Amino acid sequence: MKIVIDCFGGDKSPSANVQGAIKALKKYDDLTLILTGDEGQIKKELDRCGYTGDMIEIVHAPEIITGDDKPVDAIRLKKESSMVKAIKMLREDGEIKAVVSTGATGALIGIATVRIGRVRGVRRPAFCPLLPTMTGGIVGICDSGANIDAVTAETLVHNAILGSNYLKAAYGIENPRVALLNVGTEAHKGDEMRRKAYEYLKNLDNLNFVGNMESRDLLSGKYDLVVCDAFSGNVLVKSTEGTALFLLKKLKTDIYSKTVYKLGALLMKKMFAQEKDFFNYQNYGGSVLLGCEKVIVKGHGSSDAKAISVCIDQAYRMSNGGMNELAERQIAAFYDKIENK
Amino acid sequence: MKIVIDCFGGDKSPSANVQGAIKALKKYDDLTLILTGDEGQIKKELDRCGYTGDMIEIVHAPEIITGDDKPVDAIRLKKESSMVKAIKMLREDGEIKAVVSTGATGALIGIATVRIGRVRGVRRPAFCPLLPTMTGGIVGICDSGANIDAVTAETLVHNAILGSNYLKAAYGIENPRVALLNVGTEAHKGDEMRRKAYEYLKNLDNLNFVGNMESRDLLSGKYDLVVCDAFSGNVLVKSTEGTALFLLKKLKTDIYSKTVYKLGALLMKKMFAQEKDFFNYQNYGGSVLLGCEKVIVKGHGSSDAKAISVCIDQAYRMSNGGMNELAERQIAAFYDKIENK
Numbered sequence: 001m002k003i004v005i006d007c008f009g010g011d012k013s014p015s016a017n018v019q020g021a022i023k024a025l026k027k028y029d030d031l032t033l034i035l036t037g038d039e040g041q042i043k044k045e046l047d048r049c050g051y052t053g054d055m056i057e058i059v060h061a062p063e064i065i066t067g068d069d070k071p072v073d074a075i076r077l078k079k080e081s082s083m084v085k086a087i088k089m090l091r092e093d094g095e096i097k098a099v100v101s102t103g104a105t106g107a108l109i110g111i112a113t114v115r116i117g118r119v120r121g122v123r124r125p126a127f128c129p130l131l132p133t134m135t136g137g138i139v140g141i142c143d144s145g146a147n148i149d150a151v152t153a154e155t156l157v158h159n160a161i162l163g164s165n166y167l168k169a170a171y172g173i174e175n176p177r178v179a180l181l182n183v184g185t186e187a188h189k190g191d192e193m194r195r196k197a198y199e200y201l202k203n204l205d206n207l208n209f210v211g212n213m214e215s216r217d218l219l220s221g222k223y224d225l226v227v228c229d230a231f232s233g234n235v236l237v238k239s240t241e242g243t244a245l246f247l248l249k250k251l252k253t254d255i256y257s258k259t260v261y262k263l264g265a266l267l268m269k270k271m272f273a274q275e276k277d278f279f280n281y282q283n284y285g286g287s288v289l290l291g292c293e294k295v296i297v298k299g300h301g302s303s304d305a306k307a308i309s310v311c312i313d314q315a316y317r318m319s320n321g322g323m324n325e326l327a328e329r330q331i332a333a334f335y336d337k338i339e340n341k
Numbered sequence: 342m343k344i345v346i347d348c349f350g351g352d353k354s355p356s357a358n359v360q361g362a363i364k365a366l367k368k369y370d371d372l373t374l375i376l377t378g379d380e381g382q383i384k385k386e387l388d389r390c391g392y393t394g395d396m397i398e399i400v401h402a403p404e405i406i407t408g409d410d411k412p413v414d415a416i417r418l419k420k421e422s423s424m425v426k427a428i429k430m431l432r433e434d435g436e437i438k439a440v441v442s443t444g445a446t447g448a449l450i451g452i453a454t455v456r457i458g459r460v461r462g463v464r465r466p467a468f469c470p471l472l473p474t475m476t477g478g479i480v481g482i483c484d485s486g487a488n489i490d491a492v493t494a495e496t497l498v499h500n501a502i503l504g505s506n507y508l509k510a511a512y513g514i515e516n517p518r519v520a521l522l523n524v525g526t527e528a529h530k531g532d533e534m535r536r537k538a539y540e541y542l543k544n545l546d547n548l549n550f551v552g553n554m555e556s557r558d559l560l561s562g563k564y565d566l567v568v569c570d571a572f573s574g575n576v577l578v579k580s581t582e583g584t585a586l587f588l589l590k591k592l593k594t595d596i597y598s599k600t601v602y603k604l605g606a607l608l609m610k611k612m613f614a615q616e617k618d619f620f621n622y623q624n625y626g627g628s629v630l631l632g633c634e635k636v637i638v639k640g641h642g643s644s645d646a647k648a649i650s651v652c653i654d655q656a657y658r659m660s661n662g663g664m665n666e667l668a669e670r671q672i673a674a675f676y677d678k679i680e681n682k
Contacts, residue, residue: 181576216579241557
């Protein structure tokens, strides 16, 4: 198994990316990692870590794509960047199964959409991050921001199929409980697109559709996958993350307002650290771009070595699961069914 | 000033509604309240509270609309309900300025949309709840669930104008900072509708448009009003509320897991009560239905007497501000501008 690690573009690049690669290699015997980026800097980091193995290759790529680069320009003007080269190799080399990147999200989606083929039946890829739930599990949100402009009831079905197979392949969730994000739980709720999607999902074979979900229940642990359009999915993920961080920050400010609170908090120091860790999204892996022929994992920009090794783990499991072939068959079956109706 | 209080349909009805009415009357000399609902039960509650004034009238309405009633059926089949009668009086009696209800949201929106005229230029009303911000203020979210099916860039402009005038009239915010909910802050972000709305809002007179907002910044205190379509607004409000409640619940569970945490929490008891109070939406008033010719305030189903008196406060201030006349002129000016362009 060969996976490419884009070693630049993250806040802690390239050191976190290189260290994360070394960390991941300890877990798998059959894994080769190809690191793209400035060769000198990557070599220096490998030396600093004392890596002497032969499971890492370096492909020199001196340019870096940043958040300021427009996605459309990035692919055209920065051909020598670590991200463009990583995706190019993924496209051209049959042995390479996945790319892990901590670079700019917009550019990565753009380059992948243009350069990597789609699972048959899927017109645009979808983004699927994970959040922790109250019952100690995870919940995937698909789409959370890739396909902003061309959402239909059919693309919501694609998101459900792609996300469900992803959770099976990467997390061993046998029969993921899939919900449709809506403004209420009753079947007739939402706009026309949502009502149509509800009917499609309810009648889909091989999908464990459990009905509509209100956004307040995202972290309840009752759902493994929430299906949504990219816009409201983006709102959902960011408001959940934002509110949790806001509340933790508020607690901290309030604790510092009185000595007796500071004393109380001292006794609860370990607990507060755990709460913070619980809401550290890096622990739950990267967002994956679903619907592409090959696997693309987007780690958070601020990923450290541990977070990046988790992303490589994800990419490894996704590449092994045959999830795209399964999705292709299920999407074809869905269209057969609605056309013959 | 005459305001109608729908005294049934809430979790604590009618006692909380009646007590809330009495509480509100202590504040205003020129306020008369008309209570709709079962006359016997309302009278009993007034007696129990020892109310002897003459600023309360009762209009007997024996039926109750519940969450199980379909909005379309409610208006037709429950003509003798406290909600339908309240809206009927609002429609027919020129002296009555507002209705406050804690009944079923869908039914209230439905009945108001059918029975109460719209501000000229507005086709459908919008819902605008309030949330507390990190800097001690409030933020309005408009629309959060009323106009699910007919959203355009123009209706987003209506939401901005209606919401902005509401915050001025009811909360004295002189020049509300208005943001557009989007997937990123840059001007080109979002779908076509959002990009068009951005251009409209940027060029609108008498509106303090400050640009796009990501959902994670809702509680930051940087914005007074967030403009959004009903679907994503609903997702935004419920995920913010849901995450806060979830985290507070998680803290409680974790505190009970160890004696030393329980001890620490004991010292912080007052602080935790304050956090809970901070996220008690009832303290910030009801959701208002904007764009109707007359004022409609929807209190939370679980509203207590205090929460209902806050809703009556809101209704009073909104009825006095001339906000609808202002919105009408601004919406007309917007259409003049885009038509003459």
